[in-house]
Amino acid sequence: REEATRDENSPKSRVAAPRIDRTAGDDPRARQRPEGREVDHLEALGWKVAVNGVVDGDTIEAAVPLGGTGELRLIGIDAPEGKGPGAQPFGETAYLFSRIKLRENEAALEFDQLRTDHRGGLLAYVYLPDGAMLNEALLREGYAQVALAPPNLRYAGLLRAAQNEARREGRGLWGHPKKELCGLTNHANGIGRGSPGCAMNNSESGFIPE
Numbered sequence: 001r002e003e004a005t006r007d008e009n010s011p012k013s014r015v016a017a018p019r020i021d022r023t024a025g026d027d028p029r030a031r032q033r034p035e036g037r038e039v040d041h042l043e044a045l046g047w048k049v050a051v052n053g054v055v056d057g058d059t060i061e062a063a064v065p066l067g068g069t070g071e072l073r074l075i076g077i078d079a080p081e082g083k084g085p086g087a088q089p090f091g092e093t094a095y096l097f098s099r100i101k102l103r104e105n106e107a108a109l110e111f112d113q114l115r116t117d118h119r120g121g122l123l124a125y126v127y128l129p130d131g132a133m134l135n136e137a138l139l140r141e142g143y144a145q146v147a148l149a150p151p152n153l154r155y156a157g158l159l160r161a162a163q164n165e166a167r168r169e170g171r172g173l174w175g176h177p178k179k180e181l182c183g184l185t186n187h188a189n190g191i192g193r194g195s196p197g198c199a200m201n202n203s204e205s206g207f208i209p210e
Helices: 041-045 091-101 134-140 156-169
Strands: 047-056 059-063 071-074 106-110 122-127 198-200 207-209
Touching: 041 106, 047 091, 059 106, 071 134, 091 134, 122 134, 134 156
Parallel strands: 071 122
Antiparallel strands: 047 059, 047 106, 059 071, 106 122, 198 207
């Protein structure tokens, strides 16, 4: 299914320069372009980067000359883990969605108040070549859930609205019985471990449907 049409409040139409402390020379939109050069759409959205790989639905590997560990997490969302012993329901689906969306191996980044997490990994809003925000797209298609962490709340309203739409339309995660979602992380969205309907037990997963 193709993504829902973005409305006029989409960051595509109102995105501003990344709001982090940097000099004008650091802002890609402040760089002078040779006369007659066509404006690069990704450069107009933020920091243009090469995408080296997709780790899971909400984590990518990018060549970012701004610090960090190389792995970059999408701000404001949590997609199910797709690999290893901690794999969660629908994690593989979320991984494939992001991999397809990033198939051109390039993106643009916009940062919020905090640029890195406690492990040194980068945090960003990731824009695709068509101008769509991947963070929002994952939520709108039901492949992730909202997971806001202050102070990175610039697009909190947009992300919540995308999740609400997916939930209302029964897309992705929201189209499955709640008992199938008990293995997900609980981000106070009414699903996941310890949420109503998911009881703790002594199994490896720690939770089973009530």
